Structure formats: structure tokens, C-alpha cells
Amino acid sequence: MVAPSYYNPGAGGTPSALKPMLLADSVSINSSLSGAKYDQVLHDDSSDQLYGLQKRDERLKQRIRILKLTSRIIAAVMSAVTFVPMTMTLVKYLQTKDTYHSVGGASRTAWADNTSTWPTYMYFGVATASLLFNSAVVFAYLRGVQQANRANSVAGYFGMAAIAAHLVTWAVAAGLFRYAKQPHGGQFRDLWGWTCSAAADQIQQAFVEEIQFGVYCSLQSVSWYSGLVNAGTAILTGSIYFFSLLRLRSKRRIQRLTAVRMDSREALRA
Template sequence: MEGQHYPLETFTEYRKEPQQLGLQPTSPDNTQLNTPHSKQIDTSVVKAAFAFHNNVDVARQKRESQFTVTAASVPPTPAPDGHVEQEIRAHEARHMFRIRIARGIQHLITSALSLMIAIFQGSTYNIFQQTKDVDGAWPIHADVFPTLMLFSVAVVALVFDACAIIAYAFPRTKIGQKAFKVALGAHKIITTLKGVSYFLTVLVCREGFSQGKASGQNNDLWGWSCSAMGDKMSHVNQAPTICATNTVAWIMGIANVAIEVLGVGIDFFVKRDARKKKEGTFGAGWQTQTDPYSDQKPLFMSGAKGGKYQQISEDPLEQLDGYGDEIDGGLNESKQEQK
């Protein structure tokens, strides 16, 4: 038997008593057993299997006792109820209220700016359509793309801001719930697109205005209305009014970009401040989402090293580091006994 190895399946199959496995002796001195699969197995294999599993059981009990002592010194993660939950929810409510107020003010300001931009650009395009056939009122090859681009961005931004405001003002009505779903599902995406779109649009408008001034052509509506050629037909195309309103709309577009960036910054710093205060009060062993569009409960997570609260696995065997080494040791001892 020396030097002979047995697969793990053999040990697992013959851990039970031979009688339970239906093994029958095939020789008078019981030195060989007949398996259900007609395999001839020496009784030393069964003895080795018993010795192996006994060593494994001892190793398991030893490691479990070590884990129990270690786990007992670590406070368990508090369940999401009782006094701890009340304190957490109080902190959460205060910070969510602050973010709601900040975002509500942001939506009100940006919606007002978007509304004015849409009105100014829509009015400019309407006047152009009504007077474009009058000779000299507009350039021969008028470029309306910057005007329509800024108008479209303003309308999309206004729709989203309106949904957010309705969700804040009427949270329990049907229209408020629908607006809430729109705001919840698209807040981060729309906020990012608004800022980027406004930024690109004001660049396009300013570039068209500057190139028109430099070349003297002024093909865009804004540049034409602010030129001497546009002033000659001001009684038709209302050039002074269009020049002033488009200039204001461009400034409002820049203001929208600044407000979106400021809103993202406020969100970041308020959430970071909330997280630091909560970790200082309750430890680093939990995490919760602070978002005015979120109704999630605090999520108790496994704590950072040294945190006030830490989570212990329900299955202590998952914490048995080096358990495979103990098994290998038991197998080696079993082989030594066979020799």
C-alpha cells in the first residue's frame, strides 16, 4: 500500500460504515469488500478514509472555535431598526432636505432662464420667417442653425426642469408621480446633457457671431441684427430688439452652464459632508444613499477596518482562512498511518 494514492471521491464514498454502503465480504478473513460497482477495495482504504475525515473534523472544530473568539470581540452590525435607525434616518432626512432645497432652487432658476431663452430664440426665428422675403431685411444665405440649436436645447431643458418642479410641488398627485418618474430616471443624464448642450451651443453661437463680424458677412441672425446692414431695415426686421434679446439669451446660456456646474458641486460637497458626519457618528461600517429622488432605506454594509460597526458573515466557515491547509495536513497524516 505504500506510495499508493486514493482519489478524494473514494474517501467521500467510504466515509460511511461498510454495511451502510452495501459492501459484502468476498473472502473468509474479510480482507476484501465487494462494492456496489463490483470494484475490489482493500479495507485499508476504508480505514484511511475514516482517519482522514477525523483529522478534517478536528481541524474544522479548531478553526470554528478560533473564529468564534475573534467574532465575539467585534460588535455586530446593528439591525436597521430601533434607536440606531432613528438616528440614521434623522441625519438622512436633514441632508436630503438640504439637497431638495438646493435642487429645487436650481430647477426654478434654470427653468426661468430656459424659458426666456426659448422665447427670445423663438421670437427671432418667427420674425425671420415673416420678413425673409423682404429685400435687404436679411442676408441672402441666412444661417438659422445657431438660433434653432439654442431654441431646441432650451425647450428640452425647460421640459425636464418643469417635471422636477412638479414632482417637488405635487408629490402625491398622479401628475406629480409621473413627473417624479421622469426626474428619477433621467436626472443625472439630463443634467449632464443640459450643461454640455448649453456649453456647446453658446460656443457655436459666439463663433458664428465672431466670424460674421470678422468677415463682414454676418450670415447668422444674431450677427446680422447687430450689424449696420441690419439696422438699415430695422423697421422691418426689428434688428435692435433681436440684437439685444439674442445677446441676453447668449448670456443666459452661459449662466445655465455655470448653474449646472455649481449644482453638481453642491451635490458633491453636501453628500461628502453628510457621509463624513454619519461615519463620525455611526462609524464607517454602513453606507446609505443621500439623494432627494431616492426612497431607499439605509444599507448596512460590511464596515471598513476599524469602523464602529462591522458585519460578520452568517456562515463562519467562509472566514476559515487556510482551511485547505488543514485538510492537506489531515490527508498526509492518513497516508502516514497507512504506511
């Protein structure tokens, strides 16, 4: 077999001998490792570990997104369920508080003497604030996750303190609302307690055109129970922060492992 010749045309067409050119190792100009050894270094067990951590991080990310959206939808719905009965009750009270009818020979309104309205207004205010905030977050999800995260940033900044505040606010509001329903001096004076009382039933016929006490008793009862559920959403929010902490640890491990692998690559290129 004839060995291949290497030449360039020289001056006057005279061939000139050329030495064979060896290609530089694609791994590194200065590296003493062969390509096989280099691949072995870069494709060790850390590759599988990094891939596993990245998959786990992605699963945690999706789980957190689902839980966030679920918790906000539940909170918004429960806030609305609380808000609507409170609004209907207050509107009905304002419409009828100055309406008088003769009952047992005396002129009176459909409500108790010296009616106490602060429990209803307090509960209404908590429901309104909660509904506005949670609705803003849910609508932000329609525009994208980033928008929702920004809308939810107020709670995120305070972390567990925001969860505790949410739980305490609803628990206290529901507790006060329920406490006010108790009779004081033998008479119900708040709107919820009065509409559910026997005294209201006795004058129902006289005010049948203005109000159905049983309906508003049921509406406010539903509102109270929905407030308890809203307080319970703090537990779901707490689980979100738990998964967020797990993801934070996972991301740190990914960053450390990635940094180690990058240092290894640089060392091989040196």
C-alpha cells in the same frame, strides 16, 4: 404583623394553601441580567450616536430637496429666458424673410444675403428640450416629492454623466451660437450677428415697419447669456450629488448601527 395568606376555596369551601407566584422578569425569561443592567445595555453611547446620525440624515435630506428644487427652478427659468427670445427671433425672421423693399435703388429683404439660420435653430432646439424637461420636474414638485423624483429619474440614472452632458450641451451650444455671430467674408450672415451689425442699421429706416434690429439684437444677447447661466446650473447639480453621497454614507452607518443594536436585543432575549 400578620403575613398575608394565599388560598383558594377547595372542595366543600375548605381553604387550600397557595404558594406565592413570582412574576417573570420582564426583560427575558432566560436572561440573567436584571432590568437595570438591561436598560444600561440598551441605553449606552450607541443610542446617542444613532440619534445624532438620524438627525444629520434628516438635515441632509432636507438640504438635498431644497437644492434639487432650486436647481430645477433656475434651470427652467433660464431655459425659458433662452427659449422666448429664440422663438421671437425665428418667428420674426419667417414673417419678414420674403418681404422686399427698395434700398439704394435695389430690392432686398431685411436680412443678409444667404442668411445662415442653423445657429438659431440649434440654440432654439437646446432651449426647447431643456425647458420641457425642467418644467416637467418643477410641475411634478407641485404633485409631491415622489413625483418629482420620478420625473427627475432620467438624470438620476446617469448621475455625473448627466451633469456633464448638461454642461457640455449648453456650453457647446452657446459657443457655436457665439462663433456664428462672427463676420464671415466681411459680412454677418447669422440672425444674431446681422441684427447687431452696422449693415442692418443702414437699412433700418427702410424696414422700420417690419422689424427693429436693435431690439432683436438685445433679445438674442440675453438669450446667449442665459444659456451660459444654464450651463452653470450643472455646478449646482453637482453639489446635489455630493450631498447625496454624504447621505448615502450616513444611511449605511445608521443601518449598521441599527443592526448591531437589534443583535444586542436578540442576545439579551435569548
